[in-house]
Amino acid sequence: MLQALRVIRIGWLLQLKTMARSGFDILTVIVTPITYASIAFFLYRRGGGAETLLWVSLGAAFMGLWASTLWGAGNNIQRQRSQQTLEFAIAAPTPFLVSLIGTSLASSTVGLYSLVATLAWGRLLFDVPLELEHPILFALSLPAAVLSLALLGIVMAATLILYRYAWALANMLEYPVWLAAGLLAPIALLPGWVHPISYALAPTWGAKAVRESVLGGSPLIAIGVCLALAAIYLVIGFFFVQNFERLARQRATLALS
Amino acid sequence: MSTSGASPFGVPSKVRIVNVVEAVELRRTYKTTTGTIRRRSLEVEAVRGVSFSIAEGELFGLLGPNGAGKTTTIKMLITLLIPTSGEARVLGHDVVKDARWVRERIGYVFGGDRGLYERLSAMDNLRYFAELYGVEPKGQRARIDELLELVGLKGREKERVEGYSRGMRQRLHIARGLLHDPPVVFLDEPTIGVDPVGARELRATIASLTASGKTVLLTTHYMFEADALCDRIAVIANGEIVAQGTPRELKAGVADGSVVEVEVFGVEERSVERLRELAGVRAVTVEDREQKQLLIVQTAPGLELTHAILSQLDGVSVGRVSSREPTLEDAYVALVTAA
Numbered sequence: 100m101l102q103a104l105r106v107i108r109i110g111w112l113l114q115l116k117t118m119a120r121s122g123f124d125i126l127t128v129i130v131t132p133i134t135y136a137s138i139a140f141f142l143y144r145r146g147g148g149a150e151t152l153l154w155v156s157l158g159a160a161f162m163g164l165w166a167s168t169l170w171g172a173g174n175n176i177q178r179q180r181s182q183q184t185l186e187f188a189i190a191a192p193t194p195f196l197v198s199l200i201g202t203s204l205a206s207s208t209v210g211l212y213s214l215v216a217t218l219a220w221g222r223l224l225f226d227v228p229l230e231l232e233h234p235i236l237f238a239l240s241l242p243a244a245v246l247s248l249a250l251l252g253i254v255m256a257a258t259l260i261l262y263r264y265a266w267a268l269a270n271m272l273e274y275p276v277w278l279a280a281g282l283l284a285p286i287a288l289l290p291g292w293v294h295p296i297s298y299a300l301a302p303t304w305g306a307k308a309v310r311e312s313v314l315g316g317s318p319l320i321a322i323g324v325c326l327a328l329a330a331i332y333l334v335i336g337f338f339f340v341q342n343f344e345r346l347a348r349q350r351a352t353l354a355l356s
Numbered sequence: 357m358s359t360s361g362a363s364p365f366g367v368p369s370k371v372r373i374v375n376v377v378e379a380v381e382l383r384r385t386y387k388t389t390t391g392t393i394r395r396r397s398l399e400v401e402a403v404r405g406v407s408f409s410i411a412e413g414e415l416f417g418l419l420g421p422n423g424a425g426k427t428t429t430i431k432m433l434i435t436l437l438i439p440t441s442g443e444a445r446v447l448g449h450d451v452v453k454d455a456r457w458v459r460e461r462i463g464y465v466f467g468g469d470r471g472l473y474e475r476l477s478a479m480d481n482l483r484y485f486a487e488l489y490g491v492e493p494k495g496q497r498a499r500i501d502e503l504l505e506l507v508g509l510k511g512r513e514k515e516r517v518e519g520y521s522r523g524m525r526q527r528l529h530i531a532r533g534l535l536h537d538p539p540v541v542f543l544d545e546p547t548i549g550v551d552p553v554g555a556r557e558l559r560a561t562i563a564s565l566t567a568s569g570k571t572v573l574l575t576t577h578y579m580f581e582a583d584a585l586c587d588r589i590a591v592i593a594n595g596e597i598v599a600q601g602t603p604r605e606l607k608a609g610v611a612d613g614s615v616v617e618v619e620v621f622g623v624e625e626r627s628v629e630r631l632r633e634l635a636g637v638r639a640v641t642v643e644d645r646e647q648k649q650l651l652i653v654q655t656a657p658g659l660e661l662t663h664a665i666l667s668q669l670d671g672v673s674v675g676r677v678s679s680r681e682p683t684l685e686d687a688y689v690a691l692v693t694a695a
Contacts (some may be wrong), residue, residue, distance in 0.1 A: 106487045113476055113484055120475040120516075183470035187532075190436050191488035192459040198488065348438045351386055 110201020163213025171206020244305030467545030619675030
């Protein structure tokens with residue numbers, strides 16, 4: 100267990116270092132949430148009051164957080180495959196799931212910046228008020244949301260172990276999840292058949308937890324669901340990594356050649 | 357496999373594994389597709405029933421041309437590929453059923469300049485793999501320092517890998533492969549693309565591995581390297597082992613013949629083909645040497661074929677002609693050509 104935690108810690112640290120050393124990564128991380136936030140504010144500022152703008156602002160922050168998680172999960176495996184470190188990481192005795200947790204957590208951690216940037220952008224340029232209704236629960240809801248998103252990222256990354264081009268599919272999931280998770284518009288406005296999908300997604304509950312701790316409500320339930328979903332994603336991720344790794348060794352898809 | 361006496365790491369002390377690595381009738385098939393609209397599925401047999409064993413402390417060479425199945429064989433042994441059929445054991449454990457057990461006790465180094473985290477320093481690369489291989493945190497720093505010293509990267513460990521030369525990357529690969537002090541090491545063309553001085557240093561490092569009791573499987577294209585380092589060699593061609601033995605035994609296979617070398621300028625393929633068809637010729641290879649080529653013709657014993665060879669090169673500008681004793685490279689060429 101201690102060994103696994105050490106691998107997660109160093110994986111998280113070195114992934115952050117790797118991302119910090121790429122101009123493209125830094126630019127993406129800085130610009131993306133500000134762009135999303137601006138679009139959201141322009142969409143809602145005419146019709147909405149201060150509370151609506153804050154609600155949208157937090158949704159936009161989660162758009163950035165989700166984009167970072169998704170991009171991190173896809174990019175990490177693809178980069179490892181192209182620089183041929185994937186085989187080395189998989190053939191190490193530490194289960195690959197453990198190293199994936201560290202790198203996926205790093206992407207979600209970077210995504211936290213989008214929350215700060217979105218709120219600051221809204222405050223400075225669009226006069227969006229920022230008052231926390233439940234500061235302590237807000238502090239609890241953030242790590243719960245990051246953890247659940249990171250573990251959802253692992254489920255997606257696991258498919259990339261087996262399918263070399265699954266990153267294209269993963270990228271396509273960015274916008275549908277914004278809609279399904281109610282980041283830009285309430286889930287109640289979506290057709291009924293979308294609701295089960297919405298409730299299975301970490302961004303839905305992460306955004307709900309953060310919104311309710313900022314705007315008022317009972318965020319504890321959403322925080323609890325985030326943690327429960329994280330546990331479910333971990334089990335699915337374990338199952339996927341275990342099986343996809345074996346299939347990849349059977350089908351010889353770990354290397355590019 | 358038999359038992360008694362001392363043991364490598366991780367194996368009960370009363371058990372001595374004589375054959376540290378065993379491959380029994382290993383086969384590996386790849387599925388591939390051709391065409392864009394009308395896609396056709398193809399099966400490529402990369403390894404076709406390979407069997408060999410490596411004794412404790414032995415340096416075993418696997419030689420073969422590109423695409424012969426060397427890397428596929430190694431990847432099956434290090435648990436990265438599951439064999440289509442056959443069995444492979446490392447330290448007595450099946451590489452498919454006991455993959456994790458095997459992974460803890462093997463190290464591997466692939467040739468080439470990939471396989472490292474480019475944006476990280478050598479130190480970060482080694483720290484990460486030290487954790488992945490469960491190297492004790494207390495001894496981690498000392499072990500990394502020891503290996504950096506061994507591979508000559510001390511003082512450069514904080515630089516990013518993306519700025520490293522090919523030789524430095526190769527040396528870092530070796531350090532990475534030895535982090536957990538594995539008793540069995542797989543080296544897949546470790547000196548490929550490395551400059552002569554760097555390659556010589558790497559060979560000295562490889563030789564020191566068996567001196568410290570490790571069992572090594574080495575693949576290489578360089579015959580002199582295999583000749584100098586390996587206790588035994590298997591030659592693999594078209595996915596099958598075509599010969600196995602000590603370097604001396606392999607050389608003996610062609611030692612009864614002789615080799616005629618002819619410098620030519622602009623020789624055509626049809627002339628080479630004519631030479632191959634000449635009675636008494638075992639193999640012909642052509643090496644490009646700037647504006648000229650060197651024809652290496654292996655001949656059967658007791659025959660003086662120099663005149664016949666030159667007569668087949670009618671119209672071709674011929675330079676120096678010489679004859680010599682066969683080397684391991686000649687043995688290799690003869691074996692691979694015949695396969």
